[in-house]
Amino acid sequence: MAKVKTGIMPFPVPICIVGTMVKEKINYATYGSFGLLSPRPKTYLYIGSQGSRYTNIGIKENGHFSVNIPSVEQMQKTDYVGLVSGHRTDKSAVFKSFFGSVDKAPMIEECPVNMLCKLIKTADLPDRDIFFGEVLETYVNEACVTDGVLDFTKINPLLYTMNGPGNASYWKLGDVVGAAYKEGKALIKH
Numbered sequence: 001m002a003k004v005k006t007g008i009m010p011f012p013v014p015i016c017i018v019g020t021m022v023k024e025k026i027n028y029a030t031y032g033s034f035g036l037l038s039p040r041p042k043t044y045l046y047i048g049s050q051g052s053r054y055t056n057i058g059i060k061e062n063g064h065f066s067v068n069i070p071s072v073e074q075m076q077k078t079d080y081v082g083l084v085s086g087h088r089t090d091k092s093a094v095f096k097s098f099f100g101s102v103d104k105a106p107m108i109e110e111c112p113v114n115m116l117c118k119l120i121k122t123a124d125l126p127d128r129d130i131f132f133g134e135v136l137e138t139y140v141n142e143a144c145v146t147d148g149v150l151d152f153t154k155i156n157p158l159l160y161t162m163n164g165p166g167n168a169s170y171w172k173l174g175d176v177v178g179a180a181y182k183e184g185k186a187l188i189k190h
Contacts, residue, residue, distance in 0.1 A: 012159035012171045017078055018047055019066035019097070019106040020058030026092035026106045029055040030082025032160045032168075033128075034067065043135040045117065050128050054086030059119055059131055062104035067133070069113035071156040072172045077110075078158060079170075100137045107139065112155045114139040 016034045020027055033048030045067060049056055059065045070078045081091050097106040100116040107114035117133030144154040152173055159171040 012161040014069065015078060015158050015160040015170070016047065017068040017070055017081060017095075017108060017111065018049075018055055018059075019068060019108065020055055020064070021062055021104050021106065022054060022058035022086060025090070026097055027055055027058055027086040028068075028081045028091050028094060028106075028108070029053060029086065030078050032082075032162075037132070043115075043138075044120070044132060045115070045135060046130055046132050048128055048130045051124070053129075056129055056131075058104075060122070063119045064102045064105040065117050065119065065131070065133060066105040066107045067115045067117060067135075068108040068111040069155065070108075070111050070158045072158050072170075073156070074110055075158055075170055100139070102136070112141045112144045113150075113157075 013032065014034060016031050017028050018031050029049075031047045031049060033046075035046055037044040037046060047065075047067065055065075077094055081094055084091065095111075096109040098109050099106060100114075102116060102118075105116050107116065115135045116137040116139075118136055119131055120134050121132040123130040123132070140150060140155075144151055146154070156172060159173070160168065161171060162168045
């Protein structure tokens with residue numbers, strides 16, 4: 001099989017909206033660099049952000065932030081809060097907000113999944129900050145749970161990819177194609 005060398009992102013990643021308080025005002029920003037690091041016994045995640053982002057001020061000042069997983073239905077507002085800067089635009093009324101046990105990390109009611117996070121570490125790279133958080137609380141819309149488990153078809157998360165300079169796209173999930181930790185068992189030699 002022939003290979004082509006490329007510098008593009010090879011697959012879609014979940015997009016999230018980060019919420020924090022900046023100068024006692026709610027602020028939201030879209031992040032395309034996000035992921036879970038450890039699901040047990042505690043859940044940790046990371047978000048990566050250009051160092052000049054307004055939201056970074058609130059994360060550093062307050063030590064808490066929220067990660068909100070938008071659905072495909074929130075695509076336009078998700079894109080908007082990523083396009084405009086909190087330095088110049090008040091984004092507090094774009095979504096309906098609620099708070100968990102910490103009043104420094106607003107969460108978005110319209111998003112099907114919300115996580116309240118405590119900042120545990122910051123890595124300062126030359127052009128961005130990486131924030132590591134411990135998930136303290138997770139909220140899920142009741143309608144997105146089927147038989148006690150998350151139903152990703154109902155969550156309908158918005159995905160993001162960059163197919164080269166100036167060619168970023170939003171995607172949605174497809175079909176389940178297999179069961180994790182089971183499909184490869186046939187190849188294990190005993």
